[in-house]
Amino acid sequence: MKRFIGFIKKEFYHIFRDRRSLFILFGMPIAQIMLFGFAITNEINNVDIAILDHSKDATTQEIINKIAASKYFSISEIIEREADIEKAFQKGKIKAVLNFEHDFSKKLIRNNKATIQIVTDATDPNTANTISNYTNAILQKYLQTINKDIKIAYQIQPETRMVYNAELKSVFMFVPGVMTVILMLVSAMMTSISITREKELGTMEILLVSPIKPFQVIVGKVFPYIFLSIINAVVIVLLSIFVFKMPIRGSLFLLGLESVLFIINALSLGILISTISKTQQTAMMISLMGLMLPVILLSGFIFPIASMPLPLQIISNIIPAKWFIIILKAIMLKGVGISFIWKETLILVGMTLFFMGLSIKKYKIRLE
Amino acid sequence: MSITVSHISKSYGKVTALKDISFDVKKGELFGLIGPDGAGKTTLFRILTTLLFADEGTATVAGYDLVNDYKKIRSHVGYMPGRFSLYQDLTVEENLNFFATIFGTTIEENYDLIKEIYVQIEPFKTRRAGKLSGGMKQKLALSCALIHKPKVLFLDEPTTGVDPVSRKEFWEMLKRLQQKGITILVSTPYMDEAALCDRIALIQDGKILEIDTPEAIVKHYPKKIYDVRSDHMYKLILDLNAFQHKHSVYPFGEFVHYTDTREAFNTAELENYLKEKGHQNIIIKPTKTTIEDTFMELAK
Amino acid sequence: MIKQNVIEATQLTKKFGNFTAVNAITFKVAKGEIFGFLGANGAGKTTAMKMLIGISNPTSGQANVAGFDVYKNAEDIKKNIGYMSQKFALYDDLTVKENITFFGGIYGLKRAVIKEKATVLIDELGLHDVANDLVGSLPLGWKQKLAFSVALLHNPKIIFLDEPTGGVDPITRRQFWELIYKTADNGTTVFVTTHYMDEAEYCDRVSIMVDGKIEALDTPKKLKEQFKVNSMNDVFLKLARG
Numbered sequence: 065m066k067r068f069i070g071f072i073k074k075e076f077y078h079i080f081r082d083r084r085s086l087f088i089l090f091g092m093p094i095a096q097i098m099l100f101g102f103a104i105t106n107e108i109n110n111v112d113i114a115i116l117d118h119s120k121d122a123t124t125q126e127i128i129n130k131i132a133a134s135k136y137f138s139i140s141e142i143i144e145r146e147a148d149i150e151k152a153f154q155k156g157k158i159k160a161v162l163n164f165e166h167d168f169s170k171k172l173i174r175n176n177k178a179t180i181q182i183v184t185d186a187t188d189p190n191t192a193n194t195i196s197n198y199t200n201a202i203l204q205k206y207l208q209t210i211n212k213d214i215k216i217a218y219q220i221q222p223e224t225r226m227v228y229n230a231e232l233k234s235v236f237m238f239v240p241g242v243m244t245v246i247l248m249l250v251s252a253m254m255t256s257i258s259i260t261r262e263k264e265l266g267t268m269e270i271l272l273v274s275p276i277k278p279f280q281v282i283v284g285k286v287f288p289y290i291f292l293s294i295i296n297a298v299v300i301v302l303l304s305i306f307v308f309k310m311p312i313r314g315s316l317f318l319l320g321l322e323s324v325l326f327i328i329n330a331l332s333l334g335i336l337i338s339t340i341s342k343t344q345q346t347a348m349m350i351s352l353m354g355l356m357l358p359v360i361l362l363s364g365f366i367f368p369i370a371s372m373p374l375p376l377q378i379i380s381n382i383i384p385a386k387w388f389i390i391i392l393k394a395i396m397l398k399g400v401g402i403s404f405i406w407k408e409t410l411i412l413v414g415m416t417l418f419f420m421g422l423s424i425k426k427y428k429i430r431l432e
Numbered sequence: 433m434s435i436t437v438s439h440i441s442k443s444y445g446k447v448t449a450l451k452d453i454s455f456d457v458k459k460g461e462l463f464g465l466i467g468p469d470g471a472g473k474t475t476l477f478r479i480l481t482t483l484l485f486a487d488e489g490t491a492t493v494a495g496y497d498l499v500n501d502y503k504k505i506r507s508h509v510g511y512m513p514g515r516f517s518l519y520q521d522l523t524v525e526e527n528l529n530f531f532a533t534i535f536g537t538t539i540e541e542n543y544d545l546i547k548e549i550y551v552q553i554e555p556f557k558t559r560r561a562g563k564l565s566g567g568m569k570q571k572l573a574l575s576c577a578l579i580h581k582p583k584v585l586f587l588d589e590p591t592t593g594v595d596p597v598s599r600k601e602f603w604e605m606l607k608r609l610q611q612k613g614i615t616i617l618v619s620t621p622y623m624d625e626a627a628l629c630d631r632i633a634l635i636q637d638g639k640i641l642e643i644d645t646p647e648a649i650v651k652h653y654p655k656k657i658y659d660v661r662s663d664h665m666y667k668l669i670l671d672l673n674a675f676q677h678k679h680s681v682y683p684f685g686e687f688v689h690y691t692d693t694r695e696a697f698n699t700a701e702l703e704n705y706l707k708e709k710g711h712q713n714i715i716i717k718p719t720k721t722t723i724e725d726t727f728m729e730l731a732k
Numbered sequence: 733m734i735k736q737n738v739i740e741a742t743q744l745t746k747k748f749g750n751f752t753a754v755n756a757i758t759f760k761v762a763k764g765e766i767f768g769f770l771g772a773n774g775a776g777k778t779t780a781m782k783m784l785i786g787i788s789n790p791t792s793g794q795a796n797v798a799g800f801d802v803y804k805n806a807e808d809i810k811k812n813i814g815y816m817s818q819k820f821a822l823y824d825d826l827t828v829k830e831n832i833t834f835f836g837g838i839y840g841l842k843r844a845v846i847k848e849k850a851t852v853l854i855d856e857l858g859l860h861d862v863a864n865d866l867v868g869s870l871p872l873g874w875k876q877k878l879a880f881s882v883a884l885l886h887n888p889k890i891i892f893l894d895e896p897t898g899g900v901d902p903i904t905r906r907q908f909w910e911l912i913y914k915t916a917d918n919g920t921t922v923f924v925t926t927h928y929m930d931e932a933e934y935c936d937r938v939s940i941m942v943d944g945k946i947e948a949l950d951t952p953k954k955l956k957e958q959f960k961v962n963s964m965n966d967v968f969l970k971l972a973r974g
Binding site for chain 3: 467468469470471565566592593594595596597598600621622623624636665666667669682683684685686724727728731732
C-alpha cells in the first residue's frame, strides 16, 4: 500500500509541475463551455414557416397567433392540403410546416390530447432541431397557461423525437456534449500519454524491474485522473448552473455516479491506447483520431443520430459517448431517474468491463 | 555464482541479436561486457533483468531462474538502463524517495550503501533531475538503482556521453561498491574501460569473442605490435597496407599500429621501405598491446 | 610554406544574459588540418561551433570561416561547409540513392552532377548491392561512412564532425579515420568536436575548452609531454581538475 501511495504522489508531482498541461486541463472545460454557450449559438430569428390547419378552431388559432407573435418565427404561407407541403418546401423559403390534425380542440377536450405534426427541412439538421425545440417550447408555455384552471391537464402531443430544451436556450443542448468530450479527452488522452511517457523516457523499464505490480502501476496512473476528471465535471456543472442558469432537474447524486462510470470507461480506453502505442505522439494521435472525432461527430453531440445514414447510426452504438450523452440529457434536462436510463447505464458498465479486461490482458509485464 | 548464462539466443525477426551466449559471473565480481553499439549488450541486459524472453537458453540471476522466479529477480537486482531513466520533473530527493518506496524501503534504511555517492549530489537535492549535469545525473541514477540494496547490479553503458572526469569518478564508485559484496555487470563501448574490470567478455554482432581477465586477453594476442609514424599520416597508412609482409595496419591515435606476418621482423627493413616511399621523420618502435588491438584481431 | 588559414577566431565571445558560454576564444585552423575541438558537456563547444557555422551571432569578437565573416556572410559560410553529427546524419526511411539525391539537391548541385557523384560515391564505399535499400537497414558503420561522404558532396572547404565515431566498433572506426585522413589530404579541413578523448588522439591539433575558455591548444603529442601523461584522457583529467 505504501508503494501505491508513493506512486500516486509521484503522479501528482508530474501533473502539477507540468504547468502547460495543467492549464489546458482546467482551462479547456471553461473555454469550451463558454465557446459553445456564447459564440456558437443555435438561436433562430424570424424563420419562415407554413401552417396547415385541418381544424381551424379557436385553439389552433390561438396557438398560431402565439407562434406568429414570437420573434423566432414568421408565418409566410397558409397551406390547405397535405400534398402542398412538399411544394412549399421546394420553393426553398420555408424551413418548417406545422400540421394541426382534424378536430384539434375537440380532441384536446375529449381525450386531453391532440397532435401537431412538425415537419422540418432536415437538410440542415441543426436548424431543424432547433425549430422543433422552439415550437415545442411555445406549445409547452401555451399549455401551462390553459392548464392553470383545469384539474386534468390537457396535452398537446407534438410528433417529434426531439429532446427537451424548454427554456429556449441552445447552450443547454451543448452542456452534456461538452462535458462528454472533456471527460473523454482528459481521461483517455491524459492517461495514455502519461503511461507512454514512461515508456519513452525509459522509466518503464525500471518500474518493470521492480517489485511494484503492473496492476499498481495502472491504477496509480489512473487514480489522479479520476480525481481531476471529477473536478472537471463539477466545474462544468457549476458553470452551467451559475453562468447559464441551467437547471439540473435530476438527481445530482445520480449524475455524479454516472459521470464516474463514464470517466472509468474513458480511462480504460486510455490504458488500452497506451498498450498499443510506443510514443506519446502516437498515443496522442490515436486518442485524437480514434476517440475525439467519433465522440464529437458520431455521439449525437453535434449531429443528431436520427439524421445520420443507417451505417453510421449502427456504428454510433459502439461509442460510449453516445450512451453517456443520452444519460446526461435525461438527467440534466428531463430530470428522470435511474429507472429510465438503466439500459444505457448497463451498456456503459458492459463497455467499461470489456475495455478494462482487454487492457489488463494487453498490458505487458515485459518489453516487446 | 551470481549470474550464470547458458546458451542464450535472441532474434528480432530476421536479425540475430544474440547467438549462443554463455558465461558466469562470480559473487562480488565486476564483470564487463565490452562491445560496440549494436553488439547485443542491451538485449542481453534486458533478458537478464527479465524484461525480455530469450528465444533459447537459460540463465540464473542471484540464484533465481530467469523465467520461473522472475518476480524474485526483480526485487533483488538493481538496473540502470542505457538512457538517463529518471523522472526529469522530480527533484533529486523525490526521485530517490520514489524508488525507495516502490522497492518497499526508505532512504534512511540503506543510506550506508549510497552515502558516498549521494553526498556528492545532496547539495542539489531540491533541484529537478532534468537540470543536473551529465555526471550528476549518473550519480543520481546509480543511487536510485542501489537504494534497495540489490545483490546484483546491472549497468548498461553507464559512462556513454559522460566527460572523462565523471567517468573516472564513476569507475571509482563501482570499485567501492564491489568491495561491499555487490556483483556488478557493466557494459561499455569504451575499450579503455575494460582494464578496470575483473573479467571481461568481448562481444560483437551478438557473439562473444573471448572471456577472460583483461591482462590475460591482452597476453593472448599472437603478434608483436609496433607504433609507426611519419609526417604524412594518410600516405603512411596506404604505404603500410601495400607492404608485402604486413599482417594488420590500424590507425591508433598519433601512431599506426603495425603487425608483421613474420616472427623475425626487422624494423630497419620497414624503415627503409618507408624512406624509399618518401616519408620523413619516421618512428618505428614496439608498443604495448591494448584490449582494442585484441578486439580487432578477434573480430577480423 | 605559408599555411593558409580557413578558420580564424579572435576574442570570440557569446553571452546568454549574465552567463558567458564562450569567453573570448582565439584560435586558427589551417587548410587541410584535422582540428579537435574538445571539452566536457556544457563547456561551450556547441555554442562556439554554432557561431562558426553561421547559425548563431557572436556577442563580441571576430571570426572568419572559409573566407567569410560570421556577422556579414553567414549564408556564404553555410554553402562552403559540411556538417555531420552522430545523432542525425541521414534519413533512415529513404534509400541510399534517395539520401544522396536529397542532400545534393539541398546544396544546389545539378541533377547530372548529383548522378555522377552518386555513382562515384557508391562505387568507393562499395554500396552497389544496397544502393536501393533503406538507410535504416544498413549497419551503423556503413551509415556513418555514407553520411560522411554525403556531407562532402558539395566539396566544402571545411567539414564539421560532431562526435563522429562514438560507440562504433573499433575496425569501422579505423576505416572512418582513414576516410578523414584522406579528406584532409585532399585539402579539406576537418573540424571534430567531441568529448571522447580517444578521438582526440587522432587529430593534428586539439583545443580543450573548460568553462567557456580554451585552456590548452597544441598537438596531442606536445600536450601529453607538457602534462607528462600518456593519453589525452589524462591531459583532460589534469586540466579539468585544475
